[in-house]
Amino acid sequence: MKKENDSLKKSAMINPDARMSAKVFADDIEKAPMRDGFGSGAVEAGKADSRVVVLCADVSESTRAEQFQKEFPDRFVEMGVAEQNMAGVAAGMAAAGKIPFIASYAVFSPGRNYEHIRTTIALNQMSVKICGMHAGVSVGPDGATHQMLEDIGMMRMLPNMTVIAPCDAEEARKAIVAAATTDGPIYIRFGRAVTPTFTTSETPFEIGKALLLWDSPVGGGTLKIAILSTGSLGYTALCAARTLAEEGIECVVLHVPTVKPLDTEAVLDVAKRAGRVVTIEEHQVAGGFGSAITEFLSEQYPVPIHRLGIQDQFGQSGQPDELLAHYGLDVLHIADAIRAFIHI
């Protein structure tokens, strides 16, 4: 064990600038569902700016919108199970000077109400913040109908739309606070499962900026792979990097919470350094984060790319961990996929 730790120090390490939790790889790392960050972030944004309002489609408890509702009952609007109207009402409220956050499950918003978002929010350039909860297969037992896997693609195709997929509850909180002070339509994606909160209040977050989680020390061995992740799989990517580092496979992990606009500088930098890229997302590989990276790099700096995610299929019922394993998105499978990719 001691020997392994030594080799870890020499070859690769956590990026200290990411200011991650001291318990990042400890068993007792704090865990929370990402939507907790929506609740606390909305309250924080609401305290800072009285124009912030929250609209919710009958899911205020599970989205954590209820925290805002308790704090600001006059600025919380219950929309009922009517996501299309929710998008339009939010657009109207933005036209009247409010900063509306709309919260529902991602399958319904932006799934069900896509064209309403397209016309009344994106084309109309209204400063509405769309918060899509319960995205990804890790929604678990509810099954395929409720596991949104196409939202990043739908939203990133829309002109004027910013797309953010935070990695944990703390980053989700920061994304909400930042969205409230950033003009224009923004989509923010949340997972349902309880996941490690590995970033801290000190971890840098800026819309449009990627963050190095794991890096190779200058002068270290040869960098084999750049692992780019977005959303809930950021921690998994980090753990996979550690596993690979223990075997002497050097890698860099770039967490990319803002899928649009991409931090092209950071993406280009790691692609150049590693010469080989793997992307990780809890989303269809077609049209999502991996596609965004592939589109960019194929034009700017073509390198071999392997996209990990959901491979053109729907999800199913199960526990989050077993589903992620089934679809090849746990540490074990990701590390395997990367080993195979490196040795091609």
Add this chain to the structure above:
Amino acid sequence: MALTEEQLLTLEKRAKSIRETIVQMLVAAGSGHTAGSLGMADIFAAFYFHILNHDPKWPEWEERDRLVLSNGHICPVLYATMAHAGYFPIEECLSLRKFGSRLQGHPDRLVLPGVETTSGPLGEGLSQAAGIAYAFRMDDKMWDIGSPTSDVGLPISKHGRRIYCVMSDGEQEEGSTWEAAMFIGKNKLSNLTAIIDRNNIQIGGMTEDIMPLEPLADKYRAFNWHVLEVDGHNITEFIQAIDEAKTIDEKPTLIIAHTIPGKGVPEIENDYHWHGKVPTDEEGERFLKEIRHD
């Protein structure tokens, strides 16, 4: 705000000029929607020359009333009326639907000041109007204006800004319209008045054949709306309904305006084929004569 005889005559004259401009712009555009645009000329004249609190030279004025056109395809009547009201030169109407024009095929609020929302896709305007109405009501509340029964005697709304939403009858087939109707009824958004252009046609035929809407008034009443029905070509009657809506505090009001599609051009009146068709140069000349003769 009862109309004098002179005011009525002026408004009717305005409506006639608006109809002429609509025909001219549609001929020039070569595509667009004729029937609904002509049918709503009287109501738009009433709005922009009598009802709305607005300033064509200051479109972004905060205190203005808001008119949301949900069925954006009848924008020729919106553009023609705005031009006559002084928002932009009347000649610009001939740029309708042309490359680089501010008069997009369906209204775009980003390019034409005075247009409240980008619209066209049906079933979305009522939601946006509801959002504006709800936000204004929040503002009034936040500024501690007091209730209607307040001892201080302050008005319920500091601004008194009113929100109008013009819809087609065809878009009552969109489910989202009813989501909005339910929300507005629940929240008693009495600062909002919706108008349905009940002309009985839609692109593929008569509404009652395609998808029956009746009893439309009862449906809205069941959603907790105050409903009025008027002759949409009787400007006096329409303005009376608008005034009545202002006195209803406990409910939103819907005005079902019975109109004749293609109104002013007898040869196309009530013919659904003219929903999405425009006159040729020759027809245009004839239509203009009919409008002037009417």
